[in-house]
Amino acid sequence: MQFRVIWDQPEPCPYLPTETARLPLRAPPRALTPSQLDEQLAAGDRRSGRLLYRTACPSCSACEPLRVDIERFAPSKSQRRVWRRNAGDVAITIGTPKVDRERVELFNRHKLERGLSRSGEALSDQAYRQWLVDTCCTTLEVGFRLGERLVAVSILDLGQASASSVYHYFDPAESDRSLGVFSALAEMAFLRDRGVRWYYLGLYVRDCDRLNYKADYRPHERLVAGQWVPG
Numbered sequence: 138m139q140f141r142v143i144w145d146q147p148e149p150c151p152y153l154p155t156e157t158a159r160l161p162l163r164a165p166p167r168a169l170t171p172s173q174l175d176e177q178l179a180a181g182d183r184r185s186g187r188l189l190y191r192t193a194c195p196s197c198s199a200c201e202p203l204r205v206d207i208e209r210f211a212p213s214k215s216q217r218r219v220w221r222r223n224a225g226d227v228a229i230t231i232g233t234p235k236v237d238r239e240r241v242e243l244f245n246r247h248k249l250e251r252g253l254s255r256s257g258e259a260l261s262d263q264a265y266r267q268w269l270v271d272t273c274c275t276t277l278e279v280g281f282r283l284g285e286r287l288v289a290v291s292i293l294d295l296g297q298a299s300a301s302s303v304y305h306y307f308d309p310a311e312s313d314r315s316l317g318v319f320s321a322l323a324e325m326a327f328l329r330d331r332g333v334r335w336y337y338l339g340l341y342v343r344d345c346d347r348l349n350y351k352a353d354y355r356p357h358e359r360l361v362a363g364q365w366v367p368g
Contacts, residue, residue, distance in 0.1 A: 138173065140165055143188060147195065151255065152345040156197045162188045169274040171297035178204075178299050178337050181360050187273045192340070201359040203341040203351045203368065204299070207329050210336075213353065216318055223319040227281050227288070231327065234278040236266045239287050247306035253347075269304060276303070279324060281316060289316040293324060299335035300328050321354065341368075 140163035150156040164187065169177065181191040181202045192200045212220065245259040254260075260268075269292050281289035289307035293300055302324065307316040325336050341359055342348040351357070358365040 138165060140189065150194070150197070152340075152342045152348060153197065153199060156199070157195060158197075159193045159195060160190045161193055162190050164188055165273050171275060171295065174274045174294060174296035174301075175299045175335075178202075178294075178296065178301055178335070179365075183339060184273065184294055184301065184303055186267050186269075186271045189273070198362075199342050199344065200340045201342070201361055203338050203357055203359050204365070205325065205336040205338060205354045205357045207325050207334055207336050209356050210325060210354065211356075212322060213355075216322060216353070219315045219318040220322050223314055223316070227283060227314075227316075227319065229323055230280040230282070231277055232280070234270045234272070234276055234292060236262055236270050238262075240290060241265050243287055243290065243308060244306050246309060250309040279320060279327075281307075281320065281323075283311075288314075289320060291320045291324060295333075298333060299337060300324070300333050301337040302339060 143162045143164050145159070145161040147157050147159050150158040152158075162185065177189060182189045183191065183202075191202075192198075194200070241260065241262050244265060248254040249257070249259065272294070275295045277293045277295055279291040279293055280287060281291075286308075288311050289305065291305045292303040294303055302321070305317050305320050321336075321338070328336060338351045338354065338357075340348055341351045352368055355368070357368045359368045
């Protein structure tokens with residue numbers, strides 16, 4: 138499949154402040170089929186809106202795509218505690234991604250209150266749609282509610298034998314619930330029932346606390362020098 142390069146410029150690395158990042162954005166010629174998405178994920182691609190990207194950094198290879206083998210996954214003791222804590226009162230819904238005030242406000246609270254926004258500015262409805270709702274593949278939204286209140290959202294790309302966690306955000310007031318862990322466990326349970334084997338968690342960077350937690354999901358593999366190797 139031939140991709141059209143939309144943007145390709147070096148920029149400051151968002152994960153390692155002393156490094157320079159290069160993440161070329163590429164547009165597929167058409168929407169990806171589930172099997173085509175499997176191929177792109179296995180090659181190390183991630184999705185942003187209707188575009189795909191993978192790292193091509195000039196002097197650093199710290200970013201390693203990580204995937205969990207759902208068939209063999211065994212939750213740790215702490216992950217089982219998170220499941221028990223939330224499974225009784227957090228309702229889970231799965232449907233088509235959407236943009237509305239409830240979602241955008243929760244997204245911005247997560248980014249701004251946790252210091253995750255480089256610009257320090259709130260994301261607009263249009264930007265939210267362009268990043269998380271517009272897509273080039275089959276994409277699902279996994280919602281988590283306490284009563285009527287939306288407390289977390291995950292965006293999940295679905296292939297034939299694999300799925301990719303695109304982004305997860307949650308209510309900072311519910312940080313003690315570890316909803317990010319709960320969402321990963323819930324999504325893997327959903328995917329296992331669909332016969333999906335690989336759950337892609339995005340990039341792992343050993344020296345970045347925002348990303349190295351992904352190694353806690355075992356067994357997993359990491360893409361190193363073009364080869365998937367056990368983590």
